């Protein structure tokens with residue numbers, strides 16, 4: 046009997062790189078993973094949930110619990126059975142949220158309820174990325190076993206040059222594959 050595809054949960058947060066998450070969905074689907082998307086409220090200002098719903102054919106939970114239109118325990122259902130969760134792009138705000146165990150939106154609750162590898166791919170301005178608070182949050186997550194896919198270096202959307210670009214999408218896919226025991 047054919048194995049059912051592995052469920053991979055993609056968290057999308059409020060970074061200008063959020064538009065790249067749509068292509069990331071496609072590349073993950075090419076690995077035959079069943080991709081579900083959860084978004085921060087802020088991320089929905091950059092890309093519409095409908096984009097991800099159309100790409101994944103799954104409902105897209107976003108924001109806080111007051112806004113949920115799906116099942117009551119969406120945050121638990123999202124992480125249940127997931128082979129991995131990857132937050133890409135991961136904003137400085139969400140990095141802090143995850144590092145400190147905050148549970149104030151559906152994305153952070155899903156991450157807390159996750160019983161599988163957590164990957165984060167930070168994307169932000171170079172000065173933000175170089176801020177010790179941001180680095181400490183990344184280090185905290187790493188220490189706890191999360192996989193940090195470091196940002197790339199180059200020209201940033203704001204015009205600055207330096208580290209902070211969302212990592213190459215294929216590098217993110219490779220990191221997820223490795224985390225779930227695939228090549």
Ligand SMILES: Cc1cc2nc3c(=O)[nH]c(=O)nc-3n(C[C@H](O)[C@H](O)[C@H](O)COP(=O)(O)O)c2cc1C
Nearest residue numbers: 058059060061062085087088136137138139168169
């Ligand atoms: C145009 C614009 C672009 C932004 N890009 C980023 C970004 O790439 N990375 C980041 O960490 N924050 C960025 N921010 C700030 C975040 O959107 C803000 O911190 C927000 O609270 C993140 O919330 P979230 O983590 O809940 O999505 C940007 C803000 C604006 C106005």
